[in-house]
Structures are given as structure tokens and as C-alpha cells.
Amino acid sequence: MKHKIWKLKPSPDAQKVFELKKSLGVSKKICALLIDRGIDTFEKAKTFFRPQLSMLHDPFLMKDMDKAVSRLIKAVTSKEQIRVYGDYDVDGTTSVSMMYLFLKSQNANCDYYIPDRDTEGYGISYKGIDSAIDKGISLMICLDCGIKAVEKVVYAKSKGLDLIICDHHRPGEHLPDAIAVLDPKRVDCTYPFKELCGCGVGFKLIQAYLNYQGLDESIAFQYLDLVAVAIGADIVPIIEENRVLAFYGLKHLNENDIAQMMGSNQSNEEQVQSMDQTIYDQGIDKQRYDALPDTIKTALRVLAKRNIDQGKDPFDEFDLEDLRKAKTLADFEQVLKDNRFVLREIGGVEYYVPPELGNIKNLEEDIMDGFNKFMDGPNNDENEEDKKFDKEKNLSLIH
Numbered sequence: 001m002k003h004k005i006w007k008l009k010p011s012p013d014a015q016k017v018f019e020l021k022k023s024l025g026v027s028k029k030i031c032a033l034l035i036d037r038g039i040d041t042f043e044k045a046k047t048f049f050r051p052q053l054s055m056l057h058d059p060f061l062m063k064d065m066d067k068a069v070s071r072l073i074k075a076v077t078s079k080e081q082i083r084v085y086g087d088y089d090v091d092g093t094t095s096v097s098m099m100y101l102f103l104k105s106q107n108a109n110c111d112y113y114i115p116d117r118d119t120e121g122y123g124i125s126y127k128g129i130d131s132a133i134d135k136g137i138s139l140m141i142c143l144d145c146g147i148k149a150v151e152k153v154v155y156a157k158s159k160g161l162d163l164i165i166c167d168h169h170r171p172g173e174h175l176p177d178a179i180a181v182l183d184p185k186r187v188d189c190t191y192p193f194k195e196l197c198g199c200g201v202g203f204k205l206i207q208a209y210l211n212y213q214g215l216d217e218s219i220a221f222q223y224l225d226l227v228a229v230a231i232g233a234d235i236v237p238i239i240e241e242n243r244v245l246a247f248y249g250l251k252h253l254n255e256n257d258i259a260q261m262m263g264s265n266q267s268n269e270e271q272v273q274s275m276d277q278t279i280y281d282q283g284i285d286k287q288r289y290d291a292l293p294d295t296i297k298t299a300l301r302v303l304a305k306r307n308i309d310q311g312k313d314p315f316d317e318f319d320l321e322d323l324r325k326a327k328t329l330a331d332f333e334q335v336l337k338d339n340r341f342v343l344r345e346i347g348g349v350e351y352y353v354p355p356e357l358g359n360i361k362n363l364e365e366d367i368m369d370g371f372n373k374f375m376d377g378p379n380n381d382e383n384e385e386d387k388k389f390d391k392e393k394n395l396s397l398i399h
Contacts, residue, residue: 009036016040051244053221059208062201063189068164068180069208075139076103082110083132085124086143087198088117090233094226095143095166095199096311102206102223111135114311124149124163129156138162139179141205144198147183148172166201168236193241199230200245224249225256275301278314283324296332299341299352 012035020031023042034040039048047055059065075082082103086096096112103110113132115125123145129152132140139162146153146165153163153176163178170185182201184191196204206220228249231242238246279300280286289297300323304314315323318339326332333352341352 012036020045048243051247053244053248055241055244056207057192057241059204059211062182062184062191062204062208063186064180064182065205065208068166068182068205069212071139071162071164071179072141072205072209073212076106076108079109080139081135081137082108083135083137083140084110084112084143085128085132085140085145086112086114087122087145088114089144091198091230092144094230094233095202098199098223098226099141099143099202099206102220105219106209111137112311116310124152124156126152126155129159129161132156133159133161139164141202142166142178143202144168146176146178147181148176150174150176152176153178164205166198166205168196168198168201195236195239195242197227197230197234197236197242199227199234200236200242203227203245221248222252225253228253272301275305278304278308282314282320285324288327292329292332295343295352296329296336299336 012032016035017028017031020035020040020042021028024031024045034045034048039045072082074080084096084099084103086092086099093114096114100110100112113128115121115123115128120127124142129140133156138160140156141164142149143166145167146163147167147169148171149165150172153165156163157177163176165176165178165181165183167181167183168185169183171183171187175181175186182205183189184194184196184201203220203223206223207217209215210217210219224245226249228246231238231246231249236242276289276297279289282304284300289300303318307314307316319335322335322338323332326335336352343352
């Protein structure tokens with residue numbers, strides 16, 4: 001068994017502790033802790049304990065921000081199809097939510113896409129690019145990913161798809177040839193704070209957009225709850241600009257109804273009703289649908305929810321027109337069979353299940369295996385490299 005040796009920092013200078021105690025009026029122990037963290041004056045302590053939104057940096061200090069804003073304004077004003085693309089973790093999904101909600105508030109013509117963790121893996125995928133091209137999308141904003149997607153950006157560009165990358169991971173040897181690459185960790189980026197999360201970088205783009213358009217910057221502050229969640233989940237250091245964003249984001253989260261919504265108090269019955277309403281909204285006759293047995297309705301609910309969870313239309317890659325025309329039980333069953341759904345027994349009851357589950361011998365066991373695989377996730381080269389760098393950086397601070 002290896003024994004760890006704790007190496008304590010030497011106690012801070014007694015005179016500095018005394019002076020800080022005198023100016024702050026707090027105990028020596030607190031002053032010593034503050035000095036250990038580089039907070040050794042009244043002004044620094046005030047900044048730490050009372051962060052202000054005015055302390056946020058000018059977003060245009062970030063390399064390529066002018067290019068990103070110019071292209072985004074062009075796309076919004078000319079009603080181009082815009083796709084908001086994000087990673088599947090908390091930082092990525094909050095980024096997508098924030099950017100999508102903002103663009104919708106600006107009357108942009110946009111949709112969103114989150115890659116499937118199991119089939120597409122981390123970052124920008126060829127499937128995601130092809131999906132955007134098929135839907136006539138001309139601009140894709142990539143959040144919390146893309147800094148190393150050099151070949152995929154070349155592919156997207158060859159298909160006429162412009163990309164704006166908003167990332168915070170460490171770049172590789174070459175930057176992708178996108179319209180704009182926003183990443184404070186770029187070697188040639190002089191942005192004063194390097195530790196933003198992906199959602200934080202996206203927030204700076206929103207800030208810059210509002211600034212350039214002469215709009216009220218406070219419009220961006222309504223999304224700080226999402227930024228705060230991303231900061232906490234991605235374990236970026238809560239210092240300097242992150243501290244300001246987290247402070248006001250948590251304040252916003254506690255003061256608004258979204259705090260209750262995050263807990264999802266929906267009962268199973270309410271969730272079923274919600275999915276049924278989604279199915280009605282696709283043009284499925286309500287009276288015919290309600291008369292169907294659960295074996296059919298459950299299949300359609302699962303299909304719709306799975307697609308929505310993956311950032312797709314409820315009946316993506318499904319023959320929706322035939323479903324709308326179906327009148328009898330036999331018609332609905334035939335539509336499911338035509339789309340390769342099969343009957344399988346789950347818990348003693350037969351249900352129609354999607355094709356990828358149809359040939360599994362023990363479906364219930366496989367569902368658990370799939371869950372465990374999902375929790376483990378694929379290898380993430382960018383994050384692993386960042387972790388290695390951070391570990392080396394932390395060790396250098398100790399020795």
C-alpha cells in the first residue's frame with residue numbers, strides 16, 4: 001500500500017495576515033486562507049465576496065468573436081437555417097438549451113442536435129453534419145466541442161455548411177478551418193480568463209451579439225442559471241469570471257420557477273400525457289390513437305421520447321404519413337411492422353419494440369447492460385488530455 005505524503009504550504013506572512021484582518025474585520029484563520037488563495041488585499045476580498053456583473057470581460061477580447069458575430073447576424077437576419085449542436089454532457093446540453101432559447105428569442109430559424117453518446121461518440125459527428133446538410137442548414141454553432149474536429153470541419157465546408165465553434169478544451173496542433181473558432185485556450189487568444197466552460201464560451205457569444213446589435217446586455221443574464229449548472233457540472237475553477245457567472249446564475253436559479261422545474265415533479269401519468277400530446281401534435285388522429293392498446297401506444301411514446309432526447313424530431317426516420325393515415329388497429333400494427341418494429345415480451349406483456357432491440361435474447365438484461373455502457377461512456381480524448389494537463393499542473397503546484 002502506498003502512503004501519501006502531505007506537503008503543507010508554509011503559513012502566510014504574519015504581518016500580511018494582521019493587515020488583512022484589520023481591513024476586513026474577520027478572524028486570522030479566514031485571512032490566512034484568503035492569502036493562501038492570493039486574496040491579500042481589501043479590494044481582492046471585495047471582488048471575491050461581492051462579484052459584480054460589471055466585472056465580466058468584453059467578449060470581443062476573444063479571438064474570432066467579431067467573425068462569429070458577423071456570420072450569426074447574417075444568418076439570423078436573412079432567415080438562414082441554423083443548427084445548434086452540442087456535446088451530450090451537462091456542459092454541452094446546457095449550452096445547446098441556452099443558445100437555442102436565445103436564437104428563438106431573436107426570431108432565428110433554428111433547430112438543435114445532440115449526438116447519440118453510444119453510436120456517434122463525443123464531439124462533431126459525420127452523421128450530425130449529414131443530418132444538417134439534408135435539412136438545408138447553412139450554419140451550425142458547435143458548443144462544448146469541435147476544437148479538434150479538423151477533418152470533419154473540412155468535410156462540412158465541402159458540403160457548404162459553415163461552422164462556428166465555441167469550445168474550451170485545449171486545441172491540437174492545428175485549428176479547424178471554421179468560420180470562427182472561439183476558445184480562450186487558443187495560443188493566439190488574448191482573452192483574460194482561460195477557464196470558461198463550453199456554456200460560458202457560448203454565453204460570451206450571446207453577449208457579443210447583443211452588444212454589436214445595440215441591444216440590452218441584460219437579455220443574456222436570463223440564461224445564467226444554465227451557465228451556473230454547466231460550471232458546477234464541468235468542474236471548472238470557480239474563480240474570477242466563472243465566480244461572477246456562477247454567483248448570479250445560482251441567484252437566478254433560486255429566484256425563478258426553473259428551480260422547481262429542474263426537479264421534474266411530473267408523475268408517470270403526466271409524462272405519458274405529455275408524450276401523447278406530442279404524438280397528437282404530429283397530426284395523429286386523437287380519437288383513433290386513444291382507442292389503441294398499450295402495446296401500440298407505448299411503442300410510439302418510446303420512439304418519440306427517444307428521438308426528442310437525442311435532439312431529433314419525434315418521428316425522425318419513421319414513416320409519419322402512413323401513421324397519420326392509419327385508421328384501424330391492423331393499420332397501426334402494419335405501420336410499425338413496415339418500420340421494422342417487432343413484438344417482444346417484457347415483464348410478461350408483449351410490446352412492440354424498435355428494430356435495434358428486436359433480436360435481443362434477454363431484453364430486460366440488455367436494457368441494464370445498455371444503461372451501464374451509457375454511464376461508462378466512450379473514451380474522450382480531448383477531456384483525457386485536459387485531465388492529464390490539469391494533473392501535471394496541480395502536481396507542479398505541490399512540489
